[in-house]
Amino acid sequence: MKKLERLLNLVAAMLATEQPLSRQDLRRRLPDGAYSDNSESFRRAFERDKEELRSMGLPLSVEPVPGTDPPVDGYRIRPGDYEADMPALTADELAALHLASNLVRLRDAPRSDPFWRLGGVLQTDSPEVGAVAEVPAGEAVRELMTATAERRIVAFGYNGRNRTVEPHSLVFTRGRWYLAGHDQGPAESRQFRVDRIAGPVSAGEAGGFARPEDPVEVNVEPAWRYGEDGPLLASLLVHRRNVPWIVDFLGEDAVQERREDGSAVVVETVRNREAFRSFVLTFLDGAELLGPDELRTDMVTWLEALR
């Protein structure tokens, strides 16, 4: 018998049963010739089929067969775990989603067929287009995505230490993936750069923790807003060539004054002086720290050492 036929019959048998079926029960429910008569060859072939079906995402559950002692492994696929529960997408919704996944492509992800299961896409509805963004999605990222979605506790090495983390959010921003969550070790909220995770990520059972009401969010706000230094309100005079960008970046609310020559004064709360100095220096002579004196003096001292 063809392997495809055997697998289809096996899946049908596991979906149709209301009780978990032992390996032997399943063999009896398949047509003659599905598996070898030799019990060892059968066992090996069955194990292989089972693993292959799992690898394509079939939610195969293992439970003891009722009434067996010692317990015998029984297998089935609960229709509730298997069947799509999402409302069907209309042709234009499917096309829009397909276009989006073409525009923003996950790189290194294994070939997957979500669109087949959503009903397939016709070229006329959504022709292939070039990507506008390629987002890396290697093994660690995929493992963390699953863990975040299914609330699995993850363990990995980071900065030379083993971490055990309840993952709350996974965000791709500024060209990198970041994971934020609750680090069980020191029992605190933490953020990790996924590209700095050393070695493999291992994930625990689904539903291993409860997502809190206020999950830890990935925060990539500018470094000067988050620091240990006592907060200072810095005011910065910006040359007109840099005004459009900084207003876009800090928001119109940060603008304190617009001058006739096109320059502008913006204000910003600083909690990490070193980071803010670094930021101001990227404007070269296109920005001047007007105050407070502390920051202004610090800038002058820094530059005097470099002239």
Next chain:
Amino acid sequence: MTSLTALDRLRRLLAVIPWVVERDGPLIDEVVERFDYHRAELLEDLEHVLFFVGVHPFTPDCLIDVTVAEERVWIRYADWFRRPMRLSSVETLALNAAGRSVAAITDDDELGPLERALTKLASGMSTGDNRAVEVRLGPGSTGTIDIIRAALADRTTVDIDYYSYGRDASGQRLVDPYRFYADKGHWYVSGHCHEAESQRVFRLDRISRCEPTSLGFDAPEAPDDTVDHIPTNGDLPEVVVELAAEARWVVEEYPHSGVQEFSDGMVRVRLPVSSPQWLERLLLRLGPTGSVVEAPDGLGTEIRSAAARRILALYGV
């Protein structure tokens, strides 16, 4: 000869069956296109495999019924496969994240097809989970993005005001957009710049004004994609900078053509210099944690001194 494994074919068939079951005899050709099947393989799987699939005791009433006639196919009595397999959580999250990142740039109507699709996707996820994975491609006004994407599609020139970070100068330019893309957290448009008379890359958040024009252009067969990257092959002048351990971020942040490690965490990195202003910024930010140890004329420590003096002048020093 078949090109797909049994598992590949199973995966497709499990999607094809419920789709065909729900319809009254769709065209074979449509199934072929939707599910990326070879026609011969599809017919083989339908007529010589699926026809024999069912449940114990495999009497006719327990078998799937497949009819292929007049270029159409009907599948009946496939109760166990009446619904497609659900998307895995990773697939759902990945689609959701891609969809939301595109929705953010298209400024689509809330009732548009993409938004509706995302709402349906999210319905299968528990509360809050649909926001747990997110792809942020970069800042940029959707107005500018719309104008550039439209110009790219129509092959028309755009008129922009652009601040060049490298040269620390701003000005008006006419640009024929060739490509629009996101990279490392920013949107870019690459294209032919009329003023520079060559291909350039523009970062979206440095475009302060963007207007469409009626000027058309012919796009080259193969746009030069080397302008999108800073070359590390020696085409640009290079400097060697010695970095203290706390300044190692430079190695990760910028393209370089070689790193030499020293025992105390110190490194020397060879950096291509895309503009003198870029090097000025880097050296001023590094201060005592970075020093130039090798440089062509005009790109040594003197460039840092000159920049420091220029800025100090603003402070009256």
